[in-house]
Amino acid sequence: MKRPLIIGLTGSIGMGKSTVAAMFEAAGVPVFDADAEVRGMQGPEGELIDAIEAAFPGSTGPDGVKREALGAQVFADKAALARLEALIHPAVGQKRAQFLAENADRPMVVFDIPLLFEKGGHEAVDTVVVVSAPAEDQRRRVLARPGMTEQKFEHILSLQVPDADKRARADHVIDTGRTLEETGAEVAALIDLLARPAG
Known part of the structure:
Protein backbone atom coordinates (compact mmCIF):
# COMPACT_ATOMS: atom_id res chain seq x y z
CA MET A 1 0.00 0.00 0.00
CA LYS A 2 1.35 3.41 -0.95
CA ARG A 3 1.89 5.81 1.90
CA PRO A 4 3.70 9.13 2.38
CA LEU A 5 7.38 9.37 3.25
CA ILE A 6 7.41 9.92 7.02
CA ILE A 7 9.88 12.57 8.20
CA GLY A 8 10.70 12.49 11.91
CA LEU A 9 11.46 16.06 13.03
CA THR A 10 13.23 16.51 16.35
CA GLY A 11 15.64 18.74 18.23
CA SER A 12 16.55 19.73 21.76
CA ILE A 13 14.82 22.56 23.61
CA GLY A 14 15.41 26.01 22.10
CA MET A 15 16.83 24.70 18.82
CA GLY A 16 14.05 26.14 16.65
CA LYS A 17 12.10 22.95 15.92
CA SER A 18 8.70 24.72 15.99
CA THR A 19 9.99 27.32 13.54
CA VAL A 20 11.20 24.60 11.16
CA ALA A 21 7.91 22.65 11.54
CA ALA A 22 6.05 25.84 10.53
CA MET A 23 8.31 26.13 7.46
CA PHE A 24 7.42 22.58 6.38
CA GLU A 25 3.74 23.38 6.90
CA ALA A 26 4.02 26.63 4.92
CA ALA A 27 5.56 24.62 2.08
CA GLY A 28 2.48 22.37 2.01
CA VAL A 29 3.85 19.39 3.98
CA PRO A 30 1.31 18.21 6.60
CA VAL A 31 2.77 18.26 10.13
CA PHE A 32 1.66 16.08 13.06
CA ASP A 33 2.57 17.95 16.25
CA ALA A 34 2.64 15.39 19.09
CA ASP A 35 2.89 18.04 21.84
CA ALA A 36 -0.06 20.04 20.47
CA GLU A 37 -2.18 16.87 20.37
CA ASP A 63 -9.65 24.31 32.33
CA GLY A 64 -8.28 20.79 31.90
CA VAL A 65 -5.12 19.41 33.47
CA LYS A 66 -3.66 21.56 36.25
CA ARG A 67 -0.02 21.26 35.19
CA GLU A 68 1.42 22.16 38.61
CA ALA A 69 -0.85 19.71 40.45
CA LEU A 70 -0.21 16.87 38.00
CA GLY A 71 3.50 17.66 37.90
CA ALA A 72 3.67 17.43 41.70
CA GLN A 73 2.16 13.92 41.56
CA VAL A 74 4.45 12.52 38.85
CA PHE A 75 7.68 14.50 39.25
CA ALA A 76 10.41 12.28 40.74
CA ASP A 77 7.98 9.32 40.86
CA LYS A 78 8.90 6.99 38.01
CA ALA A 79 5.94 4.64 38.55
CA ALA A 80 3.45 7.53 38.50
CA LEU A 81 5.06 8.98 35.38
CA ALA A 82 4.86 5.57 33.69
CA ARG A 83 1.11 5.39 34.57
CA LEU A 84 0.58 8.83 33.03
CA GLU A 85 2.52 7.90 29.89
CA ALA A 86 0.47 4.71 29.57
CA LEU A 87 -2.64 6.92 29.28
CA ILE A 88 -1.11 9.45 26.89
CA HIS A 89 0.99 7.41 24.44
CA PRO A 90 -1.75 5.11 23.06
CA ALA A 91 -4.05 8.14 22.62
CA VAL A 92 -1.34 10.02 20.70
CA GLY A 93 -0.69 6.88 18.64
CA GLN A 94 -4.37 6.79 17.61
CA LYS A 95 -4.26 10.47 16.59
CA ARG A 96 -1.10 9.82 14.58
CA ALA A 97 -2.68 6.86 12.77
CA GLN A 98 -5.72 9.02 11.97
CA PHE A 99 -3.43 11.80 10.66
CA LEU A 100 -1.61 9.29 8.42
CA ALA A 101 -4.90 7.93 7.07
CA GLU A 102 -6.10 11.48 6.28
CA ASN A 103 -2.85 12.25 4.44
CA ALA A 104 -2.32 8.86 2.77
CA ASP A 105 -2.13 10.38 -0.72
CA ARG A 106 0.47 13.04 0.17
CA PRO A 107 4.08 12.55 -0.97
CA MET A 108 5.44 13.27 2.53
CA VAL A 109 4.37 14.16 6.07
CA VAL A 110 6.24 15.37 9.15
CA PHE A 111 5.98 13.85 12.63
CA ASP A 112 7.11 16.63 14.99
CA ILE A 113 8.31 14.62 18.02
CA PRO A 114 10.50 16.33 20.64
CA LEU A 115 11.68 13.08 22.28
CA LEU A 116 12.09 11.09 19.06
CA PHE A 117 15.33 9.34 20.08
CA GLU A 118 14.59 9.26 23.81
CA LYS A 119 11.35 7.28 23.32
CA GLY A 120 12.46 5.12 20.36
CA GLY A 121 10.17 6.85 17.85
CA HIS A 122 12.99 7.12 15.29
CA GLU A 123 12.36 3.47 14.39
CA ALA A 124 8.86 4.34 13.10
CA VAL A 125 9.92 7.05 10.61
CA ASP A 126 11.61 6.87 7.20
CA THR A 127 14.09 9.70 7.66
CA VAL A 128 15.18 11.77 10.67
CA VAL A 129 15.66 15.54 10.51
CA VAL A 130 17.38 17.12 13.51
CA VAL A 131 17.08 20.86 14.12
CA SER A 132 20.23 22.26 15.69
CA ALA A 133 21.92 25.56 16.58
CA PRO A 134 25.07 26.58 18.44
CA ALA A 135 24.85 25.99 22.22
CA GLU A 136 25.06 29.73 23.01
CA ASP A 137 22.05 30.43 20.72
CA GLN A 138 20.11 27.62 22.40
CA ARG A 139 20.91 28.92 25.91
CA ARG A 140 19.96 32.51 25.00
CA ARG A 141 16.61 31.43 23.47
CA VAL A 142 15.63 29.14 26.34
CA LEU A 143 16.58 31.53 29.15
CA ALA A 144 14.50 34.25 27.46
CA ARG A 145 11.35 32.14 28.01
CA PRO A 146 9.02 33.26 30.85
CA GLY A 147 9.63 31.36 34.09
CA MET A 148 12.78 29.64 32.82
CA THR A 149 15.79 29.37 35.12
CA GLU A 150 19.33 28.01 34.68
CA GLN A 151 18.35 25.07 36.94
CA LYS A 152 15.24 24.21 34.93
CA PHE A 153 17.20 24.47 31.69
CA GLU A 154 19.95 22.14 32.99
CA HIS A 155 17.32 19.65 34.21
CA ILE A 156 15.57 19.60 30.80
CA LEU A 157 18.92 19.11 29.04
CA SER A 158 19.75 16.20 31.37
CA LEU A 159 16.60 14.37 30.18
CA GLN A 160 17.37 14.84 26.47
CA VAL A 161 19.83 13.04 24.21
CA PRO A 162 22.72 15.52 23.72
CA ASP A 163 22.56 17.65 20.58
CA ALA A 164 25.85 16.22 19.23
CA ASP A 165 24.44 12.67 19.50
CA LYS A 166 21.22 13.70 17.76
CA ARG A 167 23.17 15.29 14.91
CA ALA A 168 25.32 12.16 14.58
CA ARG A 169 22.20 9.95 14.32
CA ALA A 170 20.27 12.26 11.97
CA ASP A 171 19.76 11.67 8.25
CA HIS A 172 19.57 15.45 7.77
CA VAL A 173 20.43 18.42 10.00
CA ILE A 174 18.77 21.85 9.69
CA ASP A 175 20.88 24.66 11.14
CA THR A 176 18.83 27.40 12.82
CA GLY A 177 21.86 29.36 13.99
CA ARG A 178 21.55 31.50 10.87
CA THR A 179 18.95 33.91 9.47
CA LEU A 180 15.35 32.75 9.04
CA GLU A 181 15.78 33.15 5.27
CA GLU A 182 18.80 30.84 5.23
CA THR A 183 17.02 28.25 7.39
CA GLY A 184 13.94 28.50 5.14
CA ALA A 185 16.08 27.91 2.05
CA GLU A 186 17.59 24.85 3.73
CA VAL A 187 14.11 23.45 4.48
CA ALA A 188 12.98 24.09 0.88
CA ALA A 189 16.08 22.33 -0.49
CA LEU A 190 15.48 19.35 1.81
CA ILE A 191 11.82 19.05 0.72
CA ASP A 192 13.00 19.13 -2.89
CA LEU A 193 15.60 16.41 -2.19
CA LEU A 194 13.12 14.17 -0.34
CA ALA A 195 10.51 14.55 -3.08
CA ARG A 196 12.83 12.99 -5.67
CA PRO A 197 12.28 9.32 -6.45
CA ALA A 198 14.79 7.05 -4.72
CA GLY A 199 17.73 5.90 -6.79
Missing part, protein backbone atom coordinates in the same frame (compact mmCIF):
# COMPACT_ATOMS: atom_id res chain seq x y z
CA VAL A 38 -1.33 16.12 24.00
CA ARG A 39 -2.18 19.69 25.03
CA GLY A 40 -5.53 19.38 23.23
CA MET A 41 -6.38 16.08 24.91
CA GLN A 42 -5.46 17.55 28.32
CA GLY A 43 -7.23 20.88 27.77
CA PRO A 44 -10.83 21.87 28.59
CA GLU A 45 -13.20 19.06 27.45
CA GLY A 46 -10.11 17.02 26.40
CA GLU A 47 -10.70 13.31 25.95
CA LEU A 48 -7.99 12.30 28.47
CA ILE A 49 -9.28 14.46 31.34
CA ASP A 50 -11.49 11.80 33.00
CA ALA A 51 -8.82 9.11 32.83
CA ILE A 52 -6.13 11.46 34.21
CA GLU A 53 -8.42 12.62 37.06
CA ALA A 54 -9.23 8.99 37.93
CA ALA A 55 -5.54 8.07 38.06
CA PHE A 56 -4.37 11.31 39.70
CA PRO A 57 -7.20 12.79 41.81
CA GLY A 58 -7.21 16.59 42.04
CA SER A 59 -4.99 17.04 38.97
CA THR A 60 -7.68 18.45 36.67
CA GLY A 61 -10.26 21.24 36.71
CA PRO A 62 -12.65 23.12 34.38
Whole structure:
Protein backbone atom coordinates (compact mmCIF):
# COMPACT_ATOMS: atom_id res chain seq x y z
CA MET A 1 0.00 0.00 0.00
CA LYS A 2 1.35 3.41 -0.95
CA ARG A 3 1.89 5.81 1.90
CA PRO A 4 3.70 9.13 2.38
CA LEU A 5 7.38 9.37 3.25
CA ILE A 6 7.41 9.92 7.02
CA ILE A 7 9.88 12.57 8.20
CA GLY A 8 10.70 12.49 11.91
CA LEU A 9 11.46 16.06 13.03
CA THR A 10 13.23 16.51 16.35
CA GLY A 11 15.64 18.74 18.23
CA SER A 12 16.55 19.73 21.76
CA ILE A 13 14.82 22.56 23.61
CA GLY A 14 15.41 26.01 22.10
CA MET A 15 16.83 24.70 18.82
CA GLY A 16 14.05 26.14 16.65
CA LYS A 17 12.10 22.95 15.92
CA SER A 18 8.70 24.72 15.99
CA THR A 19 9.99 27.32 13.54
CA VAL A 20 11.20 24.60 11.16
CA ALA A 21 7.91 22.65 11.54
CA ALA A 22 6.05 25.84 10.53
CA MET A 23 8.31 26.13 7.46
CA PHE A 24 7.42 22.58 6.38
CA GLU A 25 3.74 23.38 6.90
CA ALA A 26 4.02 26.63 4.92
CA ALA A 27 5.56 24.62 2.08
CA GLY A 28 2.48 22.37 2.01
CA VAL A 29 3.85 19.39 3.98
CA PRO A 30 1.31 18.21 6.60
CA VAL A 31 2.77 18.26 10.13
CA PHE A 32 1.66 16.08 13.06
CA ASP A 33 2.57 17.95 16.25
CA ALA A 34 2.64 15.39 19.09
CA ASP A 35 2.89 18.04 21.84
CA ALA A 36 -0.06 20.04 20.47
CA GLU A 37 -2.18 16.87 20.37
CA VAL A 38 -1.33 16.12 24.00
CA ARG A 39 -2.18 19.69 25.03
CA GLY A 40 -5.53 19.38 23.23
CA MET A 41 -6.38 16.08 24.91
CA GLN A 42 -5.46 17.55 28.32
CA GLY A 43 -7.23 20.88 27.77
CA PRO A 44 -10.83 21.87 28.59
CA GLU A 45 -13.20 19.06 27.45
CA GLY A 46 -10.11 17.02 26.40
CA GLU A 47 -10.70 13.31 25.95
CA LEU A 48 -7.99 12.30 28.47
CA ILE A 49 -9.28 14.46 31.34
CA ASP A 50 -11.49 11.80 33.00
CA ALA A 51 -8.82 9.11 32.83
CA ILE A 52 -6.13 11.46 34.21
CA GLU A 53 -8.42 12.62 37.06
CA ALA A 54 -9.23 8.99 37.93
CA ALA A 55 -5.54 8.07 38.06
CA PHE A 56 -4.37 11.31 39.70
CA PRO A 57 -7.20 12.79 41.81
CA GLY A 58 -7.21 16.59 42.04
CA SER A 59 -4.99 17.04 38.97
CA THR A 60 -7.68 18.45 36.67
CA GLY A 61 -10.26 21.24 36.71
CA PRO A 62 -12.65 23.12 34.38
CA ASP A 63 -9.65 24.31 32.33
CA GLY A 64 -8.28 20.79 31.90
CA VAL A 65 -5.12 19.41 33.47
CA LYS A 66 -3.66 21.56 36.25
CA ARG A 67 -0.02 21.26 35.19
CA GLU A 68 1.42 22.16 38.61
CA ALA A 69 -0.85 19.71 40.45
CA LEU A 70 -0.21 16.87 38.00
CA GLY A 71 3.50 17.66 37.90
CA ALA A 72 3.67 17.43 41.70
CA GLN A 73 2.16 13.92 41.56
CA VAL A 74 4.45 12.52 38.85
CA PHE A 75 7.68 14.50 39.25
CA ALA A 76 10.41 12.28 40.74
CA ASP A 77 7.98 9.32 40.86
CA LYS A 78 8.90 6.99 38.01
CA ALA A 79 5.94 4.64 38.55
CA ALA A 80 3.45 7.53 38.50
CA LEU A 81 5.06 8.98 35.38
CA ALA A 82 4.86 5.57 33.69
CA ARG A 83 1.11 5.39 34.57
CA LEU A 84 0.58 8.83 33.03
CA GLU A 85 2.52 7.90 29.89
CA ALA A 86 0.47 4.71 29.57
CA LEU A 87 -2.64 6.92 29.28
CA ILE A 88 -1.11 9.45 26.89
CA HIS A 89 0.99 7.41 24.44
CA PRO A 90 -1.75 5.11 23.06
CA ALA A 91 -4.05 8.14 22.62
CA VAL A 92 -1.34 10.02 20.70
CA GLY A 93 -0.69 6.88 18.64
CA GLN A 94 -4.37 6.79 17.61
CA LYS A 95 -4.26 10.47 16.59
CA ARG A 96 -1.10 9.82 14.58
CA ALA A 97 -2.68 6.86 12.77
CA GLN A 98 -5.72 9.02 11.97
CA PHE A 99 -3.43 11.80 10.66
CA LEU A 100 -1.61 9.29 8.42
CA ALA A 101 -4.90 7.93 7.07
CA GLU A 102 -6.10 11.48 6.28
CA ASN A 103 -2.85 12.25 4.44
CA ALA A 104 -2.32 8.86 2.77
CA ASP A 105 -2.13 10.38 -0.72
CA ARG A 106 0.47 13.04 0.17
CA PRO A 107 4.08 12.55 -0.97
CA MET A 108 5.44 13.27 2.53
CA VAL A 109 4.37 14.16 6.07
CA VAL A 110 6.24 15.37 9.15
CA PHE A 111 5.98 13.85 12.63
CA ASP A 112 7.11 16.63 14.99
CA ILE A 113 8.31 14.62 18.02
CA PRO A 114 10.50 16.33 20.64
CA LEU A 115 11.68 13.08 22.28
CA LEU A 116 12.09 11.09 19.06
CA PHE A 117 15.33 9.34 20.08
CA GLU A 118 14.59 9.26 23.81
CA LYS A 119 11.35 7.28 23.32
CA GLY A 120 12.46 5.12 20.36
CA GLY A 121 10.17 6.85 17.85
CA HIS A 122 12.99 7.12 15.29
CA GLU A 123 12.36 3.47 14.39
CA ALA A 124 8.86 4.34 13.10
CA VAL A 125 9.92 7.05 10.61
CA ASP A 126 11.61 6.87 7.20
CA THR A 127 14.09 9.70 7.66
CA VAL A 128 15.18 11.77 10.67
CA VAL A 129 15.66 15.54 10.51
CA VAL A 130 17.38 17.12 13.51
CA VAL A 131 17.08 20.86 14.12
CA SER A 132 20.23 22.26 15.69
CA ALA A 133 21.92 25.56 16.58
CA PRO A 134 25.07 26.58 18.44
CA ALA A 135 24.85 25.99 22.22
CA GLU A 136 25.06 29.73 23.01
CA ASP A 137 22.05 30.43 20.72
CA GLN A 138 20.11 27.62 22.40
CA ARG A 139 20.91 28.92 25.91
CA ARG A 140 19.96 32.51 25.00
CA ARG A 141 16.61 31.43 23.47
CA VAL A 142 15.63 29.14 26.34
CA LEU A 143 16.58 31.53 29.15
CA ALA A 144 14.50 34.25 27.46
CA ARG A 145 11.35 32.14 28.01
CA PRO A 146 9.02 33.26 30.85
CA GLY A 147 9.63 31.36 34.09
CA MET A 148 12.78 29.64 32.82
CA THR A 149 15.79 29.37 35.12
CA GLU A 150 19.33 28.01 34.68
CA GLN A 151 18.35 25.07 36.94
CA LYS A 152 15.24 24.21 34.93
CA PHE A 153 17.20 24.47 31.69
CA GLU A 154 19.95 22.14 32.99
CA HIS A 155 17.32 19.65 34.21
CA ILE A 156 15.57 19.60 30.80
CA LEU A 157 18.92 19.11 29.04
CA SER A 158 19.75 16.20 31.37
CA LEU A 159 16.60 14.37 30.18
CA GLN A 160 17.37 14.84 26.47
CA VAL A 161 19.83 13.04 24.21
CA PRO A 162 22.72 15.52 23.72
CA ASP A 163 22.56 17.65 20.58
CA ALA A 164 25.85 16.22 19.23
CA ASP A 165 24.44 12.67 19.50
CA LYS A 166 21.22 13.70 17.76
CA ARG A 167 23.17 15.29 14.91
CA ALA A 168 25.32 12.16 14.58
CA ARG A 169 22.20 9.95 14.32
CA ALA A 170 20.27 12.26 11.97
CA ASP A 171 19.76 11.67 8.25
CA HIS A 172 19.57 15.45 7.77
CA VAL A 173 20.43 18.42 10.00
CA ILE A 174 18.77 21.85 9.69
CA ASP A 175 20.88 24.66 11.14
CA THR A 176 18.83 27.40 12.82
CA GLY A 177 21.86 29.36 13.99
CA ARG A 178 21.55 31.50 10.87
CA THR A 179 18.95 33.91 9.47
CA LEU A 180 15.35 32.75 9.04
CA GLU A 181 15.78 33.15 5.27
CA GLU A 182 18.80 30.84 5.23
CA THR A 183 17.02 28.25 7.39
CA GLY A 184 13.94 28.50 5.14
CA ALA A 185 16.08 27.91 2.05
CA GLU A 186 17.59 24.85 3.73
CA VAL A 187 14.11 23.45 4.48
CA ALA A 188 12.98 24.09 0.88
CA ALA A 189 16.08 22.33 -0.49
CA LEU A 190 15.48 19.35 1.81
CA ILE A 191 11.82 19.05 0.72
CA ASP A 192 13.00 19.13 -2.89
CA LEU A 193 15.60 16.41 -2.19
CA LEU A 194 13.12 14.17 -0.34
CA ALA A 195 10.51 14.55 -3.08
CA ARG A 196 12.83 12.99 -5.67
CA PRO A 197 12.28 9.32 -6.45
CA ALA A 198 14.79 7.05 -4.72
CA GLY A 199 17.73 5.90 -6.79
